[in-house]
Every structure is written in C-alpha cells, then in structure tokens.
Amino acid sequence: MSEAVVDRDQMNIVIVGHVDHGKSTVVGRLFADTGALPQGKLDSVRAECARTGKVFEYAFLLDALSDEQDQGITIDTARCFFKTASRDYIIIDAPGHIEFLKNMISGAARAEAAALIIDAKEGVRENSRRHGYILAMLGIRQVTVCVNKMDLVNYSQEHFDRIEREYREFLAGIGAVSPKQFIPIAALNGENLANRAASMPWYQGPTFLETMDGFIKAPPKVDQPLRLPVQQIYKFTAQGDDRRIIAGRIEAGRVNIGDKVVFSPSNKSSTIRSIEGFNTQPRTSIDAGWSTGFTLSEEIYITRGEVMSHVEHAPLVSTRLRANLIWLGKKPFLPNRDYKLKLGTAAVPVRIHRLLKVIDASELNSQLQKDHVGRNDVADVILETRVPIAFDLIADSESTGRFVIVDGYDVAGGGIVVESVRDDQDELRSEARLRDFNWVKGSVGLDARAARFGQRPALIMFVGKANVGKHRYAMAVERALFDHGRATYLLDGTNVLMGVDHDLTVDATQAELVRRFGEVAYLLLDAGLLVVSTTNAIGLADHSAVQALIGDTPSVVIEVDPRGVSVAPCDLRIRGDEPESEVVARVTALLTSRAILR
Amino acid sequence: MDHLDVLEQQSVYILREAYRHFERLGMLWSIGKDSTVLLWLARKAFFGHVPFPLVHIDTSFKLPEMIAYRDRLAREYQLTMIVGQDEATLAAKNTFPDKFKANPAMTDAEQAAARTACCSLLKAGALSATLNGTGVRRRLNLQTGVYEIENDRQPYHGVIVGARADEEGSRSKERYFSPRTKENTWDVGDQPPEFWNQFKTDYAPGTHVRIHPLLDWTELNIWEYIKREQIPTVSLYYDQGAGTRYRSLGCGPCQTPIQSTATNVDDIIAELKSGKLRNIAERSGRKQDGKHGLEELRRQGYM
Ligand SMILES: Nc1nc2c(ncn2[C@@H]2O[C@H](COP(=O)(O)OP(=O)(O)O)[C@@H](O)[C@H]2O)c(=O)[nH]1
Numbered sequence: 001m002s003e004a005v006v007d008r009d010q011m012n013i014v015i016v017g018h019v020d021h022g023k024s025t026v027v028g029r030l031f032a033d034t035g036a037l038p039q040g041k042l043d044s045v046r047a048e049c050a051r052t053g054k055v056f057e058y059a060f061l062l063d064a065l066s067d068e069q070d071q072g073i074t075i076d077t078a079r080c081f082f083k084t085a086s087r088d089y090i091i092i093d094a095p096g097h098i099e100f101l102k103n104m105i106s107g108a109a110r111a112e113a114a115a116l117i118i119d120a121k122e123g124v125r126e127n128s129r130r131h132g133y134i135l136a137m138l139g140i141r142q143v144t145v146c147v148n149k150m151d152l153v154n155y156s157q158e159h160f161d162r163i164e165r166e167y168r169e170f171l172a173g174i175g176a177v178s179p180k181q182f183i184p185i186a187a188l189n190g191e192n193l194a195n196r197a198a199s200m201p202w203y204q205g206p207t208f209l210e211t212m213d214g215f216i217k218a219p220p221k222v223d224q225p226l227r228l229p230v231q232q233i234y235k236f237t238a239q240g241d242d243r244r245i246i247a248g249r250i251e252a253g254r255v256n257i258g259d260k261v262v263f264s265p266s267n268k269s270s271t272i273r274s275i276e277g278f279n280t281q282p283r284t285s286i287d288a289g290w291s292t293g294f295t296l297s298e299e300i301y302i303t304r305g306e307v308m309s310h311v312e313h314a315p316l317v318s319t320r321l322r323a324n325l326i327w328l329g330k331k332p333f334l335p336n337r338d339y340k341l342k343l344g345t346a347a348v349p350v351r352i353h354r355l356l357k358v359i360d361a362s363e364l365n366s367q368l369q370k371d372h373v374g375r376n377d378v379a380d381v382i383l384e385t386r387v388p389i390a391f392d393l394i395a396d397s398e399s400t401g402r403f404v405i406v407d408g409y410d411v412a413g414g415g416i417v418v419e420s421v422r423d424d425q426d427e428l429r430s431e432a433r434l435r436d437f438n439w440v441k442g443s444v445g446l447d448a449r450a451a452r453f454g455q456r457p458a459l460i461m462f463v464g465k466a467n468v469g470k471h472r473y474a475m476a477v478e479r480a481l482f483d484h485g486r487a488t489y490l491l492d493g494t495n496v497l498m499g500v501d502h503d504l505t506v507d508a509t510q511a512e513l514v515r516r517f518g519e520v521a522y523l524l525l526d527a528g529l530l531v532v533s534t535t536n537a538i539g540l541a542d543h544s545a546v547q548a549l550i551g552d553t554p555s556v557v558i559e560v561d562p563r564g565v566s567v568a569p570c571d572l573r574i575r576g577d578e579p580e581s582e583v584v585a586r587v588t589a590l591l592t593s594r595a596i597l598r
Numbered sequence: 599m600d601h602l603d604v605l606e607q608q609s610v611y612i613l614r615e616a617y618r619h620f621e622r623l624g625m626l627w628s629i630g631k632d633s634t635v636l637l638w639l640a641r642k643a644f645f646g647h648v649p650f651p652l653v654h655i656d657t658s659f660k661l662p663e664m665i666a667y668r669d670r671l672a673r674e675y676q677l678t679m680i681v682g683q684d685e686a687t688l689a690a691k692n693t694f695p696d697k698f699k700a701n702p703a704m705t706d707a708e709q710a711a712a713r714t715a716c717c718s719l720l721k722a723g724a725l726s727a728t729l730n731g732t733g734v735r736r737r738l739n740l741q742t743g744v745y746e747i748e749n750d751r752q753p754y755h756g757v758i759v760g761a762r763a764d765e766e767g768s769r770s771k772e773r774y775f776s777p778r779t780k781e782n783t784w785d786v787g788d789q790p791p792e793f794w795n796q797f798k799t800d801y802a803p804g805t806h807v808r809i810h811p812l813l814d815w816t817e818l819n820i821w822e823y824i825k826r827e828q829i830p831t832v833s834l835y836y837d838q839g840a841g842t843r844y845r846s847l848g849c850g851p852c853q854t855p856i857q858s859t860a861t862n863v864d865d866i867i868a869e870l871k872s873g874k875l876r877n878i879a880e881r882s883g884r885k886q887d888g889k890h891g892l893e894e895l896r897r898q899g900y901m
Contacts, residue, residue, distance in 0.1 A: 081763075236646075279642065411792070
C-alpha cells in the first residue's frame with residue numbers, strides 16, 4: 001500500500017514587529033483557528049492561567065521556556081510548524097524587544113517571507129521601523145503588514161489608511177520594496193487571520209492566511225552567473241579513495257562537466273572533470289542550491305574562500321567595499337581595530353576604512369555624530385580587508401554580496417555590499433586577472449612542480465636602503481636553499497633595470513618599474529622557483545603592488561634597517577649586523593612555518 | 599529540487615562547515631532515526647566517508663537490538679565508534695531501574711523524580727564526561743568487533759547533534775551552531791546571531807559548540823528521507839506482530855511502545871500523514887519528559 005510521497009512546498013515565514021503589537025497572538029490564534037494545535041494544548045494552557053489567576057494570552061501557548069514566561073516577552077525566535085491545504089509552513093516568531101534584535105535577525109534571516117505587525121492604537125513605533133529596515137537588508141521582499149488590534153480603534157478604515165500611508169512613506173524613504181498587502185486584523189478575535197471579519201466590511205482584500213498562501217517560493221538562482229564559494233578541498237584517502245574534491249554549494253548559476261572555471265581572488269583556472277556525489281545518479285551538470293563537489297582536470301592549488309565562476313562572469317575582487325551594515329555587538333564597531341569579515345566562505349581581517357554615516361535604525365533619518373557604530377546602529381561604511389577578496393554587489397548576487405563581521409568569538413554585525421571601491425592596486429589587479437584568465441598553460445602544472453621541488457613557489461624580498469647588506473643576505477639565503485636541494489633564483493633589481501627596464505631609464509615612473517619587476521618575478525614564480533630578490537629600486541611601500549601582480553603566491557618581506565626606526569609591517573626585520581647563518585635560519589623557519597618548504 | 603533536497607542540501611552544508619572549523623569534532627549517535635539520518639547525511643557530505651568519530655552514550659538499559667544495529671553499521675561504514683558510559687553510577691546501582699526494584703511502592707511523583715535523576719546521570723552526566731574527556735571512552739576495534747579503551751581523551755570542541763525543532767518546545771529556539779559554556783550549559787537567553795549561513799565557528803578555549811544540521815526537519819521529513827535513500831533503521835520502529843512499535847527510542851525501562859501496526863517505512867509515513875499520530879507528541883512514550891524535566895536536562899547539556 002505504498003503511497004507516493006507527495007512533494008509539498010515548505011516555506012519559512014517570520015513574524016516581526018514592535019514588542020506587544022501582537023505577534024504571538026497572531027501565531028497562536030492562527031494555530032488555534034486552523035486546528036494546528038496538539039490535542040488539549042489550548043485547554044491546558046487556559047486551565048493553567050485560570051488556576052494561577054492570570055489572563056490567558058496566546059503568547060503563553062508559544063512560550064515553551066520558563067525564563068521567557070517569567071519575563072513575559074519572546075526573547076528568542078520560536079519556530080512552529082503549521083500547514084494549510086496548499087503547503088507546509090515554518091512560522092518564526094521573532095522577538096520584538098530591542099534587547100533581542102540579534103535573535104530577531106537570526107529568525108528573520110531564515111525566512112522567505114515576512115509579516116510585520118503594527119498595533120493600530122499605538123501606531124508605527126521604533127521597532128516597526130527598525131524591523132522594516134532589517135527585512136529590506138536581509139533581502140526579504142515578500143512582506144505583508146498586519147495592522148492589529150483593530151477592535152481598539154473601532155475598526156476604523158480611516159485609522160487603518162493613515163497607518164498604511166505612514167508606513168509606506170517610511171519604507172519608500174529607505175528605498176525598501178513597498179509591501180504588497182496591508183491587512184486590518186484583530187488577532188485576539190481571529191478577525192481577518194484565518195477567517196474573514198464581519199466587523200470590517202470596508203476591507204475587501206485577502207485574509208492573512210490567504211496572503212500567506214499567496215507568497216511565492218523563490219526558485220533557486222539557476223539563471224544567474226555561476227557562484228560557488230569553495231568550502232573545502234577534500235582528499236579522503238580511506239578505502240583507497242584518491243579523489244581530490246573541491247566541495248561547496250552552488251549559490252547561483254549552473255556548471256557542466258567540461259566547463260572552464262576560474263577561481264577568484266587567486267585567478268587560477270581549470271576544467272570540471274567530474275561532479276561527485278554519494279548515493280546519487282551520475283550527473284553531467286548541476287545547478288544552484290546543491291552542496292556538491294567536483295574534481296578538476298588540472299590540479300590547481302586553491303583554498304577555501306575562493307569563488308568559482310565562469311571566466312566571462314567573474315566576481316569583483318578588491319580590498320575595499322562600501323557596505324550597509326547593522327551592528328549587534330555588545331562592544332561598538334571601532335575604527336583602527338581588526339575584525340574578521342566572513343563573506344561566502346572567505347574569512348579575512350577587516351577594518352573600517354571610512355565611516356560615511358551612522359544612523360539610528362529606529363528613525364533612519366537622523367544621522368548620528370559618531371566615530372563608531374554602536375549596538376543596534378545602522379551604518380554606511382567603507383571596509384578594507386587586509387587581503388583582496390572576491391565578492392559581488394548585493395544587487396547582482398545575493399549570497400556573495402552579503403557578509404557578517406566577527407568580533408572576538410561572536411558574529412557582531414552583518415551587512416550588504418552596495419559598491420566596490422577602488423583601492424591603490426586596482427589597476428595592477430585587473431592587469432593580473434586579465435593575464436591569468438588568458439594564461440596559456442604548459443603541460444607541467446604548478447602542482448607537479450611543487451611535488452618535484454618539495455616546495456611551493458614564493459617571493460623572498462629583501463628591502464631597505466642602499467648598502468645595508470641586502471644583497472649579501474639575499475645571496476646567502478639563496479645559496480643555502482639551493483644547497484639544500486631547493487629550486488631557487490636570485491632576482492637582483494639591477495638586472496631587471498639594465499635589461500627589461502632599459503627603455504625606461506630616462507623618465508622611469510616608479511609605478512612602471514614596480515610593475516615590470518612584479519611581472520618578471522611572476523614568470524619566475526610560475527616556474528615553481530623560490531625567488532630571492534634584492535633591489536634598491538623597490539621598497540617596502542611597493543610590496544602591495546608587487547603582491548597584486550603575483551596574486552596569491554606567498555611573499556616574505558625582510559627589511560634590513562640598521563637604525564631600527566622602521567615600523568612598517570613586514571615579516572622579518574633585521575639590523576644588518578646579524579651573521580648570515582642566523583638570517584638564513586630565521587628565513588628558513590619562516591618558510592617552513594608557512595608551508596612553503598616541506 | 600524538492601523539499602527533501604532542500605533540507606538535505608542545507609544539512610550537508612552545515613556538516614561541511616562543522617568539519618572545516620572544528621578540529622576536534624564528534625557526532626552523537628543515539629541509534630535512533632534522526633541521528634541515523636544524520637550519519638547518512640555525513641556520508642553524503644563527505645562522499646561516502648565519515649571523517650570524525652561517532653559518540654554513543656550507552657546507559658546499559660538500551661534495547662539490545664539497538665546495540666547490535668550500532669555495531670553492525672559501524673563496521674559496515676568503517677566508522678570511528680566511541681562509546682561512553684557512567685560506570686560509577688551503574689556500579690553503585692544509583693539508577694531508576696535499581697531504585698524501583700528496591701522500592702516498587704514508589705508513587706508516580708517519586709518515580710518521575712527518580713527517572714529524571716537517572717537520565718541526569720546516565721545520559722547528561724555521561725555525555726558531558728565523554729565529551730570533555732574526564733570519562734572513559736571506548737572505541738570499537740573494527741577488525742575484532744571488541745570495544746577497547748580509547749587513549750585519546752581530548753575534549754571535543756564541536757559536537758554534531760540530531761535535534762529537530764519540531765520535537766518539543768525548547769528545541770525550537772536552537773541555532774544551527776549553538777555555543778555551550780565551560781560547564782556544558784546552554785544560555786538560551788543570550789545566543790549569538792546567526793544569519794546568511796554564517797555560523798558561530800569561533801569559540802573561546804574550554805567552551806564547545808553544538809551543531810544541529812537537522813533543525814528544520816520534521817518527523818515526517820525524516821521518514822520520507824529514510825524511504826528515499828533506503829537508510830537501514832532499527833527493527834524496533836516497526837510492529838513485529840504484537841500491534842505495537844516504538845516511535846522514539848530510549849532506554850527499555852522508561853519507554854513504552856505506541857499502538858500501531860505499521861510494519862515498514864511506507865506504513866509509518868502513511869500513519870504520520872493520516873493524522874493518526876498528529877495530536878500525540880512524538881516523545882509521549884518517554885516517561886522522563888515531565889513538565890520541566892526535559893528542559894532541565896537540556897540545560898544540563900543532554901542532547
Ligand atoms: N484588544 C486586542 N488586544 C490584542 C490583540 N492582539 C493581541 N492583543 C494583546 O496585545 C498584547 C501583546 O500581544 P502579544 O501577542 O503578546 O505581542 P508580541 O509581543 O508582539 O508577541 C497581549 O496582551 C494581547 O492579548 C487584538 O487583536 N486586540
């Protein structure tokens with residue numbers, strides 16, 4: 001008697017709104033009116049209330065936890081399961097109290113649609129606005145506004161219209177999508193929730209339940225450009241498995257076996273060889289929504305955090321991005337401090353580059369004169385990451401256009417990317433991307449070279465003023481590495497200057513000298529070598545430009561500073577009077593700790 | 599993608615995030631249907647492998663079918679199988695079945711209290727000791743089928759659990775990644791925000807994180823998935839001719855089967871859909887779930 005499993009849609013709906021405006025009553029009453037409650041549940045809660053002399057509240061029904069009942073407010077999102085004739089719902093009852101904004105966001109972020117409850121008598125309040133802003137930021141576009149407690153305003157249409165007008169104006173002001181539907185309800189009596197109210201004949205629109213069933217399930221983003229943030233590279237050797245699998249979820253688009261794919265920000269490319277799975281049919285193509293895995297035709301060294309795409313629709317890469325964010329941390333978001341940015345699967349150090357404005361999210365038109373972002377504030381900022389990351393603008397791709405910020409051990413804020421901001425290395429980075437995406441590969445790959453040489457290529461740069469001993473140390477380091485069987489090359493700046501830069505000697509710009517030096521270094525690194533460089537022409541200040549050209553190839557910068565005055569960041573600083581053997585030992589240790597030497 | 603695909607893919611994503619961020623990761627396996635689906639999802643996520651240990655807390659009162667099934671799957675799937683037990687409490691006969699034997703005249707209220715106390719030791723206590731390494735861990739030797747003392751006593755930093763939000767009230771407040779304090783307790787009032795699939799993957803020394811890949815699944819989803827993937831389950835879930843079956847699995851003395859003639863997965867799905875069980879809570883056969891019993895156990899770190 002096998003009955004076919006009928007596929008039913010499941011939809012997450014979040015209920016938000018200012019505290020006491022009636023969220024729990026809406027959910028509780030909806031359950032009661034549709035027969036969704038377990039047998040006897042309602043009666044037992046009513047009896048419990050009668051026994052303790054409390055007025056029955058639907059909120060009691062939902063509050064499963066004792067400390068919540070003590071406080072009488074929803075402190076965390078509660079999830080209830082509920083079904084109508086057309087589909088299954090998970091109703092998320094989000095707390096309306098400002099203290100618990102982070103819980104409201106956690107609940108709302110899982111939702112595909114939202115109902116915002118406004119108390120007809122109290123009207124639009126602080127969290128009505130703040131929640132409206134957050135729904136917009138979270139990307140929830142299907143929103144219904146319920147104007148509740150209509151019984152307290154004599155079911156007045158005029159009153160209802162005024163609230164609708166006011167709230168629509170507010171949303172327009174923050175650039176949010178205007179809700180399709182405003183519904184006058186009285187949740188306590190179940191009016192216009194599951195059943196149409198006789199008390200408001202002037203309202204011809206759908207009931208809340210009808211609106212819910214009208215929400216559309218957003219299809220996976222199959223038609224957008226491919227985005228797969230790399231989650232991890234697996235090489236499970238157990239039971240003779242020799243697959244090297246690039247694992248991740250396709251957030252948008254589609255990919256086929258045989259497609260050429262590129263990885264950003266490293267700019268590496270390869271071809272999809274297979275689509276892997278367990279207990280599934282073999283596939284030749286896979287699309288948005290699937291947590292999957294691939295093997296590649298040419299093995300390339302990539303890491304978690306990179307975004308796989310097709311070459312013609314690659315994501316943006318920069319260190320600067322303009323964002324709208326909301327801060328939830330107990331401690332404020334401060335300039336001149338490092339935080340962690342998590343975007344897609346990438347996690348990189350980040351700072352505030354510029355604080356453009358801080359807004360009180362409850363008003364959203366009042367700009368605060370602040371030099372930091374306080375708890376529950378909303379801000380418009382330019383962020384700067386320490387290393388380039390791949391991302392999209394929120395308007396182009398949702399999953400790679402939003403991020404959270406971690407302070408210490410906790411997620412403390414989240415936001416959306418609204419603009420890519422140029423940084424100093426923008427041009428060089430574009431040059432490197434164009435170069436890499438079109439790079440013609442030989443049949444010997446980087447991995448093969450790395451395996452043979454027992455090393456990953458790296459640039460070891462000695463910088464500092466003239467005649468401080470850079471050349472002497474560089475020679476010693478190269479010699480020692482070479483004598484240990486490494487594949488090395490000493491790149492002396494003079495040699496580049498006399499040859500590759502010959503045409504520039506008259507009116508050389510520093511930028512062009514750096515560019516050429518970087519491109520030469522890149523060729524040597526592509527050969528798999530440990531390149532030890534020493535040059536007077538290129539200093540510590542030029543390092544990020546060189547890095548932009550050599551991409552994710554690691555570099556180690558050693559500054560020779562006899563006067564001990566430099567404070568610029570570098571990997572190793574020496575004074576120039578150390579014995580060469582000591583410097584060799586320290587550099588070797590550094591290379592080993594970074595897994596450059598094996 | 600159908601709704602089971604959507605649930606499956608999110609769970610796989612969560613499992614992979616857990617594996618990436620927690621060096622010392624373990625997965626609780628109660629042998630029940632939920633954590634067995636979880637085990638299956640791990641094999642999905644890691645392409646046939648299960649790259650972390652499975653931890654089972656054996657109260658010694660589990661039904662024998664459960665233990666046989668556990669060891670069979672462990673050997674078939676080549677699992678790192680760790681078992682923990684509160685040996686001191688068992689030796690001291692400080693358990694509900696022992697106490698009840700000594701005093702069969704216990705009132706219902708006394709029984710309820712003794713049951714909760716028993717769970718608190720044999721489950722919550724043993725779990726916490728096994729996880730933090732203060733308790734003995736035994737590991738299945740896959741060659742010989744014998745459990746041997748495990749030398750690795752390092753605490754787990756990430757623990758994957760098969761909790762579902764629809765099971766009972768307190769679980770509906772869980773996050774996918776939910777921090778536990780040094781004392782193994784859950785501060786439900788102050789949980790970190792969780793959005794856009796960015797989870798709490800940073801944790802202070804001494805604390806650990808519970809990971810809940812099945813949070814969005816319902817009981818029906820679990821059975822539908824078992825059917826679709828043909829996942830092996832314990833025979834106790836099915837009526838063997840007596841007109842009863844277990845709906846959820848626990849210890850023998852504290853559990854009663856439900857009236858049901860469902861003999862296979864299809865029957866169970868039909869039963870769940872027909873609404874026959876709709877108004878009966880899933881854990882109603884479990885006697886320790888008194889008014890606040892379960893919530894209290896949860897705070898102590900049980901499940
Ligand atoms: N008069 C009236 N009171 C209501 C209505 N809906 C909710 N309330 C009351 O408003 C108060 C707050 O409701 P509750 O659902 O707990 O609000 P929440 O904080 O948004 O979840 C409670 O005392 C409810 O009984 C309504 O339609 N009419």
